[in-house]
Amino acid sequence: MEKGNFKDRPNATRLALSIGKVNSDIDIDTVQQFLNFQYSYREMQRQYDAVLAKYHLTESRFVILMFLYEAPHQQLLPLQLAEKLGATRATVSKLLRGLVDQGRVNKQPSPTDKRATLIGLTAEGERVLLSFLPHNFDAVQTLFGGLSSNELTTLSHLLAKIQNGTQTLEQEMEK
Amino acid sequence: MEKGNFKDRPNATRLALSIGKVNSDIDIDTVQQFLNFQYSYREMQRQYDAVLAKYHLTESRFVILMFLYEAPHQQLLPLQLAEKLGATRATVSKLLRGLVDQGRVNKQPSPTDKRATLIGLTAEGERVLLSFLPHNFDAVQTLFGGLSSNELTTLSHLLAKIQNGTQTLEQEMEK
DNA sequence: ATAATTTAATTAGCCGGCTAACTATATTAC
DNA sequence: GTAATATAGTTAGCCGGCTAATTAAATTAT
Numbered sequence: 001m002e003k004g005n006f007k008d009r010p011n012a013t014r015l016a017l018s019i020g021k022v023n024s025d026i027d028i029d030t031v032q033q034f035l036n037f038q039y040s041y042r043e044m045q046r047q048y049d050a051v052l053a054k055y056h057l058t059e060s061r062f063v064i065l066m067f068l069y070e071a072p073h074q075q076l077l078p079l080q081l082a083e084k085l086g087a088t089r090a091t092v093s094k095l096l097r098g099l100v101d102q103g104r105v106n107k108q109p110s111p112t113d114k115r116a117t118l119i120g121l122t123a124e125g126e127r128v129l130l131s132f133l134p135h136n137f138d139a140v141q142t143l144f145g146g147l148s149s150n151e152l153t154t155l156s157h158l159l160a161k162i163q164n165g166t167q168t169l170e171q172e173m174e175k
Numbered sequence: 176m177e178k179g180n181f182k183d184r185p186n187a188t189r190l191a192l193s194i195g196k197v198n199s200d201i202d203i204d205t206v207q208q209f210l211n212f213q214y215s216y217r218e219m220q221r222q223y224d225a226v227l228a229k230y231h232l233t234e235s236r237f238v239i240l241m242f243l244y245e246a247p248h249q250q251l252l253p254l255q256l257a258e259k260l261g262a263t264r265a266t267v268s269k270l271l272r273g274l275v276d277q278g279r280v281n282k283q284p285s286p287t288d289k290r291a292t293l294i295g296l297t298a299e300g301e302r303v304l305l306s307f308l309p310h311n312f313d314a315v316q317t318l319f320g321g322l323s324s325n326e327l328t329t330l331s332h333l334l335a336k337i338q339n340g341t342q343t344l345e346q347e348m349e350k
Numbered sequence: 351a352t353a354a355t356t357t358a359a360t361t362a363g364c365c366g367g368c369t370a371a372c373t374a375t376a377t378t379a380c
Numbered sequence: 381g382t383a384a385t386a387t388a389g390t391t392a393g394c395c396g397g398c399t400a401a402t403t404a405a406a407t408t409a410t
């Protein structure tokens with residue numbers, strides 16, 4: 001579930017005040033679009049999460065079902081799921097417990113490694129996934145369908161710049 | 176702290192497969208840019224959170240300090256903070272406990288309403304806030320400084336379209 | 351004036367992130 | 381062959397979201 005979102009976003013005047021107070025020479029519009037980016041994502045995600053919730057899914061659980069569905073024998077190790085998800089094994093452990101409780105996934109010991117557990121998609125898991133998928137694409141279409149092909153291209157350029165900024169910030173932090 | 180992020184994003188072929196399987200006629204690029212948008216935000220936020228963490232702050236706590244700093248007498252009610260933050264009072268209650276423990280905020284009973292508690296910024300809270308602010312703007316500059324003035328304008332147009340999509344989805348859900 | 355309702359804040363309990371610590375098994379080094 | 385190390389998974393405990401329930405006080409209705 002997604003976090004809340006400021007209802008009180010500073011206007012240019014208030015921002016200018018804060019910026020002036022600390023003698024930063026950052027451009028006000030830069031800050032405002034940073035805030036706008038956060039805001040837009042969070043509102044979008046909140047709504048997308050609401051769609052998922054209607055089908056008793058969360059995004060992470062949905063994505064796990066997708067990974068399993070596409071995997072050979074529809075089976076993966078928790079470790080592999082964690083890598084694909086970009087989450088820790090601890091987090092995946094929790095998510096899997098939930099999915100097992102929902103009967104969408106099962107666990108069985110690996111025949112080759114006694115430490116490992118094979119996670120498999122159940123028939124119920126596949127049913128839920130396949131019945132949800134069309135609604136997922138509908139939601140994405142509603143969210144992003146307003147952008148033309150050209151606009152999608154432009155968006156991807158702008159996102160690439162933000163990703164560059166992110167990488168730069170990451171490098172600056174390492175120092 | 177921000178959630179993880181898929182490391183395994185489907186390529187066009189895999190997406191086309193999933194889409195075809197459920198007979199959706201959504202455009203593949205639409206889905207990919209939706210995923211790209213999520214990915215870009217999450218990586219950005221993860222890094223921004225890391226900056227905040229360096230100063231023993233989280234975004235929510237930082238924003239609360241800002242709201243208090245700008246408030247008359249640097250005081251607000253939990254209820255007002257919840258509204259500005261766009262979070263529930265329960266969440267604010269938790270955040271305030273943490274801020275009180277850090278000595279950045281104090282509580283005192285409202286003189287006019289015995290149910291209410293006035294939250295005030297302490298000297299320490301103000302010190303932390305003002306010493307962090309320049310680093311905050313530096314981080315935002317690093318993240319978004321790569322976008323020109325024109326690009327920021329374009330971004331805001333595209334975000335507006337996503338916000339429209341979000342609103343449409345919200346309306347569709349109500350029905 | 352009192353009863354009913356609304357409101358402010360907190361608490362309990364769930365979720366999904368995280369790190370750190372632990373157990374059990376595999377692997378590597380010697 | 382055994383000791384040291386690395387790896388798979390889980391658990392405990394923290395954080396910040398949430399909803400629902402609770403308490404106390406204020407307000408409104410009658």
